[in-house]
Amino acid sequence: MKRFIGFIKKEFYHIFRDKRSLFILFGMPIAQILLFGFAITNEINNVDIAILDHSKDAATKEIINKIAASKYFSIHQFIEKEDDIEAVFKKGKVKAVLNFEKDFSKNLIKENNAKIQVITDATDPNTANTISNYVNAILQNYLKEQNKSSAQVYQIVSQTHMVYNPELKSVYMFVPGVMTIILMLVSAMMTSISITREKELGTMEILLVSPLKPIQVIVGKVFPYIFLSIINAIVIVVLSIFIFKMPVQGSLFLLAMESVLFIITALALGILISTISATQQTAMMISLMGLMLPVILLSGFIFPIASMPLPLQIISNIIPAKWFIIILKSIMLKGVGLQYVWKETLILLGMAVFFIGLSVKKYKIRLE
Amino acid sequence: MSIIVSNISKSYKKVKALQNISFNVKSDEIFGLIGPDGAGKTTLFRILTTLLIANKGAASIAGFDVITDYKSIRKNVGYMPGKFSLYQDLTVQENLQFFATIFGTTLEENYDLIKDIYIQIEPFKNRRAGKLSGGMKQKLALCCALIHKPKVLFLDEPTTGVDPVSRKEFWEMLKRLQGKNITILVSTPYMDEAALCDRIALIQDGQILEIATPEAIVKKYSKAIYNLSANNMFELINSLKEYKHNHSVYPFGEFVHYTDCRPDFNPTELKVFLESKNLTNIIIERTTATIEDTFMELSK
Structure with missing residues (x-):
């Protein structure tokens, strides 16, 4: 036991004396969560639009007012002729142009049919889509108000109710993803680097020629990172609750336990990587390419798994991050208990046991 | 043991x-x-x-x-x-x-x-x-x-x-x-x-x-060994290697160690040969073998 404590003490010296690893450990989680929370978002806010109004009557004026009043759009400029549309897009600031036809109000009343052309800048397809949806919603809203006065009988109104994230805040989606990435990075990459550093500097040779058992070396190496990862998880949850008002509907205890389980899985992966790489650089490359990319691309964090081609959907099952993100979302947003996520938990547990077993088996008691 | x-x-x-x-x-x-x-x-x-x-x-x-x-x-x-x-x-x-x-x-x-x-x-x-x-x-x-x-x-x-x-x-x-x-x-x-x-x-x-033991290893060295130096060490080594009776030639600190393959080696004869190669300040003197000499001999 004394040996073990001595070993852990040494590990903490390494971590706290290496400014780079300290930065990765504590700077990155905060930077990432803020970055994803504030900068990377698919909500639209105050999008600049231009108006080309050929009729300039009561109806168009009211619609324009409604659009200007919404927080999604701000009217950047009014243009007078079709030729100007291309020009304003080319300047780049305006993302959409609303083109009202001539005699808009008259057509609407007499023929019950008036036309607006919504032209969007689709260089960013997602934003373009969202803009046209929002404009449509505002127009529908306007029509509904008009129809109240003139009694129309048949009407289908779809009432959309977005559960678990009624305001469609993208931060709700990013927090679980970022938490997964950070825990994976800290646990897997940092442990694999710290073990291969001993190999690279030759200190592993001395550790091998000592009475320390392999399991003592591994656990001693890994333990500080379990501790630091838990602190990171707490920082992320606290930040997202207080800065982004992210709800945690479910039990915090369950959240903590699931996080520890994921951390252990990631650590086991880190040990496994260190057994197959001889230098810190290799370990880092394998961690980044082999772990980070799948976590970002295949875990369902950014791209929905259901819309992936079948082979990728199958591959995504072997990525621990996928299951952890499902668990996180269920606990944080849906507030469910273990009875709803036991399957995912069991899968994660299985992976942890498998990776630990494999890395203990692959750990070499000699140099080759 | x-x-x-x-x-x-x-x-x-x-x-x-x-x-x-x-x-x-x-x-x-x-x-x-x-x-x-x-x-x-x-x-x-x-x-x-x-x-x-x-x-x-x-x-x-x-x-x-x-x-x-x-x-x-x-x-x-x-x-x-x-x-x-x-x-x-x-x-x-x-x-x-x-x-x-x-x-x-x-x-x-x-x-x-x-x-x-x-x-x-x-x-x-x-x-x-x-x-x-x-x-x-x-x-x-x-x-x-x-x-x-x-x-x-x-x-x-x-x-x-x-x-x-x-x-x-x-x-x-x-x-x-x-x-x-x-x-x-x-x-x-x-x-x-x-x-x-x-x-x-x-x-x-x-x-x-x-x-x-180190002493025994040195004693095993049976040949007479000579310290040589001259004005141009590089030329000296090359000339010695050309000398047909040489047994071994290698630099050793500030000297060149030389052994001859004949039992009745005459240093004067070697000096004459080296002078014919335009070398001056030639010194040839007998020295005792070291472990390095033994090593060089054994690894030949």
Whole structure:
């Protein structure tokens, strides 16, 4: 036991004396969560639009007012002729142009049919889509108000109710993803680097020629990172609750336990990587390419798994991050208990046991 | 016998690193492995410290077999690898304490063993190991390898890259350790250090050329050896190599060592030959053989 404590003490010296690893450990989680929370978002806010109004009557004026009043759009400029549309897009600031036809109000009343052309800048397809949806919603809203006065009988109104994230805040989606990435990075990459550093500097040779058992070396190496990862998880949850008002509907205890389980899985992966790489650089490359990319691309964090081609959907099952993100979302947003996520938990547990077993088996008691 | 090595062979893919190595080291002996870089010294050390498994042969350390009893060996030996292998970001004291803890001992417990060495590095005990000079690093590494009072100490090229004064101090320390029931196996590429060992094995290309005491090895050298110098050393070596009666020619410090293949060698005759090659200031004088001369002769 004394040996073990001595070993852990040494590990903490390494971590706290290496400014780079300290930065990765504590700077990155905060930077990432803020970055994803504030900068990377698919909500639209105050999008600049231009108006080309050929009729300039009561109806168009009211619609324009409604659009200007919404927080999604701000009217950047009014243009007078079709030729100007291309020009304003080319300047780049305006993302959409609303083109009202001539005699808009008259057509609407007499023929019950008036036309607006919504032209969007689709260089960013997602934003373009969202803009046209929002404009449509505002127009529908306007029509509904008009129809109240003139009694129309048949009407289908779809009432959309977005559960678990009624305001469609993208931060709700990013927090679980970022938490997964950070825990994976800290646990897997940092442990694999710290073990291969001993190999690279030759200190592993001395550790091998000592009475320390392999399991003592591994656990001693890994333990500080379990501790630091838990602190990171707490920082992320606290930040997202207080800065982004992210709800945690479910039990915090369950959240903590699931996080520890994921951390252990990631650590086991880190040990496994260190057994197959001889230098810190290799370990880092394998961690980044082999772990980070799948976590970002295949875990369902950014791209929905259901819309992936079948082979990728199958591959995504072997990525621990996928299951952890499902668990996180269920606990944080849906507030469910273990009875709803036991399957995912069991899968994660299985992976942890498998990776630990494999890395203990692959750990070499000699140099080759 | 403290170390018994019999018929050890080891090869890496195509390279034969060690071929049929056998030797014994008695208790409390300083045994030197002398040979150039790439001779297989480090491989042999790694086999004896249980880090590598030989392809053939057997070895035992302090009575424990290197394969079946590797755990007992790891408790009873001290190992100082050729490359400086301590934690550079830990201070001198932290390194010592760490190695003391993992061997289940304390700095105080075996203090008398490392005292002589430790007092030299004590003024720097709060300095990070990476910031020490080469000689200091080696002294610290020796302290760390000794901290658990090992029965056998393995030192792989401990003085490579160390200044001459520190080298001398280092060897004085080894001599002092000898009186404390520690067997020492040390390797070095420096022939002058070989004379300080009790017995030495000359090793080259994975084979042992000779095992004996340093005195006996020098005595085995039967040829008359000459120190030569002239105004142009490079030309001197080339001319000597052209001389048809030469047996061996190689630079040795500020001189060239020369041996002749005839028993009735006449230095004057050689001088005349060299003068015909436009060399001046020629000095030819008889000298005594050293371990390096023996090594050069054996490895021919």
